Amino acid sequence: MSEFDVRQHLSSLFAPGGQLHERYTPPVEGEVEDLVPGNVWQTFVYPHGAANPLIMRIYRLGAAETVLTSFWRNETRALMRISRRQHPALPILRDAASLPSLGLGYLFIEDPGQPLIGAHVALQRLRKDRVHALRMLLNLLDAAALLHREGLIHRTITPQVLCALDEHDSSPRLDGFQMSAFVASWLRGQGVVHEARGSALLPRDAASLITLAPERLGPLLGSSVRDLENFSCDVFSLGMVGIDWFVGLPPDEECRAAVLDGYDEGAHRRLIESAQQRLRQAQLPLELRRMLEQMTAPAARNRIPSAIEAHATLGRLFPSLLNQFEAEASQARRAPLHLYFLRQTVERMYKDGAGRSAPERLDEKEYAGLIERDLTEGVLTWSPQGFEPWDSGVAQDAGSAKVVLLGQRYAYFCQYLYQDSPKEDRRVLVVKYAEHASRVRELRNQPRQRTMPTVSASFFRQTGRTRPPATDDSWTDLVESIRFDSASIHVPEVSATVDWLVQAHEAELAIKEYAYERVEDGPAPPGDLTPRPIILRATARQPPPHLKDPKDAFVELFWRTGRVPEMGDFFERMVEEAVDRDERLVFQLRDEKGRDVPLKLQFEARLDARSVRFKPMEGDRLIPRLGKLRLDDSRSRAVLHRQQRAALGLSQDHELLAQLREPRALELATPAELQHVARHIQDERTAQLIRRIIASWPLFVLQGPPGTGKTFVASNVILDVLKADPFARILVSAQSNDALDNLLEVINEQLRKSWPDKEPRPLSVRVASQATEHRVSLRARNSLVAHVVEDMRGRLERSEASDNTPALAAIQDQWQTAARKQELDVELFHRVQRAASIVFATCAGAGANTEAMRAGGFDLVVIEEAARAWLSELAIPLVQGDRWLLIGDQAQLPAFRYGEVEQMLRHDIRERLTAESVGRPATEAMLPYLKHFRHLMEVASAHGSSSPPRHMIDEQRRMHPDISELVSHGFYGGQLRPHPDTRRLHGVKRPEQLRQSALLWVDTSSLGTGAYERGRTNQTEMQLLKHLLSTMGELRQHDPDIPAVVVLTPYLKQRELLRKRVQLEPEAFHSVDSFQGRQAEVVFVSLVRNNANERQAQALGFLDDPARINVMFSRARRLLVILGSLRHFERFSELPHWANVTRHIRSQEHFLLNAADPALGFHFKDSSGGKP
Known part of the structure; x- marks a missing residue:
């Protein structure tokens, strides 16, 4: 593709009707740079109304361009994951999309500047200013440590990909993620660019090339792969960059010998030794020299293993190294630096008993001395969010006090005097907030700390008459040496909600x-020893x-x-x-x-x-x-510990936190890759949905109303993920055993039917403890690990003799003998779990310390019934993957006891009961995450997302259209459409009204007060159910896996009454909560509530909850019969769900039957004795 073609394509994107029209200003003529001739281009564009440009990179994609597609996908995936962290040394992705019709893919990033090579002004400062070089090296190691924690290797860090703006004090930023790889994918050969093609993006100068580790550079230049890459190849490159800044690398002409005619590993190692020799000869601190030598060891096994360790090491050395470099530059200070404190600090210290003089009769020297002594041997550090994480919500500007003086007893959060105003004075820090040092312990772990200088403290009277400092010494250099931007997006409400829920769970165990x-029990009779x-x-x-x-x-x-x-x-x-x-x-x-x-x-x-x-x-x-x-409560405490671990993991997974707050997805699959997805599915709308889920990264949220086939969609997504990557590991989870086992059965059946016969079928295992195995469904028990091991042992015993060499035949014979003696069971037990492609576990079970869960991170986490679990429960499976599919329905039942928990949270928000102990108050911002699935489905989509990463399936395949219309209008705003196949006949001929309808409300309104409820039971509805069942006769079972008849009621007491008095099998009676996710051919609903109360709460109880009614009315396939007083529920038309339901029932004459109608033949027996 020529540069002219690219310009033509770009012009169409920015033209009216184009995808980027009015969002970005098109590039200026002649500003398209050819990065890889004919394949990768770069230009500048301006967001609409912005003064600063973005970099637009354009990749040539297509069926024949798999390498370029990998470049684009690798860079986009990596940048999307790390951009949320907002790290100053990492690029920020603003937008990305593939353009199949043009054969292109693009991405927008913030301008990182020009490569740090040649005469770049920022590079010149780095080589002259050791203080600045030390800070920037720590900053880059911090960025690389972030990558490595995310499981990402950059793989090609050279001076060419270190960029900075052309300014003296510009900070380097890491770019060039085209050949990056997530470790889990890289180890099995997925998502890695072919090395020979990858060399097109390498720098041309030899001195830059030798900054790559030997195990990395050799394959890029055509040598065979000898050592497996790992995180240490990034450590090596950053170590060489550090050597370059502090002492310089060997000149380019010396470096050419290693790379001129292919790769010469010996010459490369000699150059590394030469660079290290320069270190030894330079006047550098011994600790820094040793660290850089350890980072640049030629053999990976001798190297610092990852940037996490390298950053921690330099962080420990940083204060002493900085002091040495500053002393060399004659920047050491002797005069005390000035610190002003306010009345709030005095009041805090007096309240704590630290000071004797009251604030009203203040002894300024007393408190100045207290502060100066407290800061002796203290530490100066930085808080990216200022005092906000510890603020009780009173302060307006808590986030501005980012400089922290950590004393023995107090932490003093400070800012410059008159900060951010024309009078700003950097000679003085002002204490804005004082907090107990024990409450901010995490700040002592900040990597950037300085030993506290000598401080002169003074009380600051805000009258404008305070004497200015008599010195010109400033805090600036010290503050700048510890300053860093937050490495994470500030999303406290997500993790705060999870923490709150976990702590509430712990307290709930305590109150029980x-x-x-x-x-x-009275004295025992004499001689009675019983x-x-x-x-x-x-x-x-x-x-x-x-x-x-x-x-x-x-x-x-x-x-x-x-x-x-x-x-x-x-x-x-x-x-x-x-x-x-x-x-x-x-x-x-x-x-x-x-x-x-x-x-x-x-x-x-x-x-x-x-x-x-x-x-x-x-x-x-x-x-x-x-x-x-x-x-x-041992099981509950085990679950609590898993939630605590998951909450900690979630707080550190910034991409997942950001997605739960504001979901954003990019479509990273190309049409060529998607053409093989969902090929066997005849319904095109369903196939398109599956393709969209497969293409979306990293999150997709799927709302599946009752009977819409969400389990079918999920099973096919899993099938296609495994077809594209047979080595993928997938975690499938749900809050309940029933929902999980239903999904397991569907997925295993799909694998049996659809997986190619000649290929080994992916292994799936069901994880359950011995205490919970009895709750696993009978059909799912074959997937329990013990059953899978038993099946494998049997297959080994029955395996036929091999035609292989005698040696292999002998080994096979040994295995068969060992299998017969069950000597392989322990090894198989562990191997089966590690080898499983699909692991099924409940949300609680996903945190178990089993081999299946320890085998490594999952490529995809699928969670069914996500709307019914608390976020603290979902966190357990979520933190174990880096891609997520959440399936649920916010219109059905929420998490267990949602109403009580919401009331408790609202009470805590008002009264701030937990604020002091937790260190932060509960806030209104936490409330949406109690119904996190609704939040994900309704929150505004992030700008730049190619499409909202969510979808509601609107075609239902379970309910007869009569029932479906009731549910659709009652709970989904009329959006549900019945599939033509749902017109199934129920075959019930009596009573007569049922012949022409699949929906019937038998109305007890005309029976008067005798049909009222009593103590959450309703005798009239029990009698009516007995009569209807006897009238209908035996109900036919159409499918062996679907019950013929089920009776649902919202109250346990009514369920027990029906079980005792109605002649059906006990398992036919269910509460609403226990039957979500299940179905039956014929469903009877006993509503129970019928009374004279005028107040909604007393009249309806929890039947004012539309989710519970939705579940009750959406379980039936062929026939739904509702028993209750229609007039009672019509009284509460202010509730939209009851207004819509009752209106729909009256819309058709055959939907409603009076219980007193003689044609029904029901003889009402009033057992109330005339009492309402």
């Missing part, structure tokens, strides 16, 4: 451990004296919001729920000293709200008179 006293009943009574709670400990603060939050149940009530409810699950609860005791008592109590009865009785048992004398009682 009850302090008790043992109560005697064990006596064990009666325990909860003792009164003692509120903590202060709320400085986070757990105490969150426990107090539970108490103040009325979320702490009495011991008797709580244990009785837990036992009832365990009986429903056919599980047995274990109770545990802890003595006054916090030691667990080795006894397992068996619950017998609740005596009152605060007292419980346990069954008599041997050894009951071991039960302490005073202690603490709890349910066995």
Whole structure:
């Protein structure tokens, strides 16, 4: 492609109707630079209304240009991941897109300047000013450490890719990411540019080339690969750059011998030794020389392994090296530097008891002396966000106090006197905020610190009469030596929400451990040695004296919001729920000293709200008179620890944090790559959606309303990812076992049907602990690791004799013998998990310390039912990947007990109960992340995203159109469309009204107060259900995997009443929460609520929640029958979902049937005794 062709294509992009029209000013004629002739170009463009230009790089893409496509994708992926960090030494990506119709791809980055070569003014300063060179080397190592933490290797750091603006004090910025690679992909040969073609982007001067590590430069210049690349190749290059700045590299004519006619490794090693010899001869500090020699060791095994270690090493050396260089430059200071403190500091110190004189009768010398002594042997450092992370929300400008003086007792957050005004005076720092040093411990780990100079402290009276300093000595050089921009995008609300949820979880476990006293059950008869009943009574709670400990603060939050149940009530409810699950609860005791008592109590009865009785048992004398009682919460605590680890990982994953705040995706796949995606799918809209998900990087959010086939889409995405990269590792997760196992069954079936017969099928395993294996569905149990191992052992035993050489046949025989003796089981157990292409684990299980989860990061994380999990639960699987597909539906049930948690958070926002202990207050900005999936689907898309990385599937394939229309208008604004195949007949002929409809509301309104609810049960609806079932006769099962009939009700008491009185199998009755994600041919819904209350909360309870109603009404495939008083719900037309539902029911005569209609034949028996 010629430069003329590129100009023509660019003009069409900037012309009216073009993709970039009115967003950017087109490049000036003649400013298109040919980076790789005929393949890669570069030019300047200006964002609309901006004064500073962006660099636009254009790549030639196409089916025949796989190398150039890799260049473009590598650079775009790398820059997208690191740009969120806003690091001053790394490029900032502003936009990127592929243009299939033009055969081009482009990206926009902020202008990094010109390469640091030749007579560049910034390079001249680096070679003359050792202080500046040391700071800039630390800055570059910090940037490279960031890359390495993200799993990214730059691979080609040379002076050519270090750029800076043509200014004396410009800082270098790393560019040239075309051949970068993520380690996980690189190790299996994915996404790496062919070395011979990659040499087109290398510098032409030999001195720049030798800054590449031998294991990197050799293959680029045609030699065979001898050593595997790793992070240390970047360390080598930065070490050579450091040598160049401090002492200079060998001249270009000497370097040519290594690279002139191919690659001469011996000559390259001699040049490295020559550069290191220059170091030894220079007057450099010994510690710096040794570090640069370790960075540039020719053999990778002898080198500092990554920039993370190199940056940490230089960070430790930095203060002493800087002092030495400054002393050499005669910059050492002797006179004290001036520090002013304000009344707020005095008030803080007086409140803490540090000062004796009150602020009203201030002894200025006393407090000046306190501060000066506190700062003796202190540290000067930098806080990128100023005081904001520790601010209680009162201060308006907390972010401006970025200079921190760390003393023994206090941290003083400062800024220049009259900062950012014409009167700014850099001779004086002003203390804006003083905080306990223990609360800002993380600042002591900042890499850039200086030993505290001698300080002269003075009280600053804001009257304009304070005496100016009598010296010209300034803080400027010291402050500039520790200054750095934040290496992360400031998204505290995401991680703050996760931290808050995790701490609330920990407190919830604490409130369910009850302090008790043992109560005697009367004296035993003389000579009666039989064990006596064990009666325990909860003792009164003692509120903590202060709320400085986070757990105490969150426990107090539970108490103040009325979320702490009495011991008797709580244990009785837990036992009832365990009986429903056919599980047995274990109770545990802890003595006054916090030691667990080795006894397992068996619950017998609740005596009152605060007292419980346990069954008599041997050894009951071991039960302490005073202690603490709890349910066995070992599993809950294990999950808590996983959430804590995930919260920490999330706080360090800045790309994931940024995506959860404001999702942004780029489409990185080319048409040539996408033509093989979803080829077997006949429905073109579904195929296009799958292609779009595959192309989007790194996040896609998929809303799947009921019956829309989101599981089908997810399974095909996984299938196509594995076809494109058979070595990919995929984590599939969900909050519930049911949703996870449903997805597992669909994916395994897709693999069985669609995977080519001649290729080995990807291995999938289901991760579950021994304690949770019984919750795995029967069909999914074949994927449990133990079952997979057993299957492999059987295949080894049955394998036929090999036609290979006798030696290989002997090895095969040994394996078969070992398999028969089960000697391979332990090895297979570990290998199966490490080799699995697809790992299935619940959100909690994804944090387990299993071989499958330890085998390395995942290329794709797919999470089903994402809207139903807390963000703290989702964090466990999310932090284990760098690409994410979230599937859910915000219109269905939210996270468990969402309403209670939201109320607690709002209370904390108002009362600031946890603010002091946590170090930051809860804020309104955290609220959207309680419904994080809704936030992701509704938040405005980031500027520059080629398309919003989200989609709602609007064609449903489950419900009959009659039912679908009810759900669509009730909960999705009429957006859902029924697929033609959903017109399935239910075959029910009686009652007569059902012949012509798949939807029927049997209305109890005309039955009067006798049809009212009582104690969350409704006898009338129970009787009506019995009558309808007897009238209908046996309901046919159309599919062995789908229940013929299910009864849903929002209340557990009604479910138990129906189970006892209605003749159906017990498993046919479900609460709403337990049936999300499932379906049945015929569904009966017992609404229960029917009363005379005028207030919405008392009249509807949690039926005011549209998500719960949506789930109830969207489970049926062929027939939905609703039992309840239509008139009762019509009273609350201010609720849009009930207004839409009741209006739709009345829209067709055959949707509504009066329960008192004689044609129905229902004989109502009023059991209320005439009482409403």
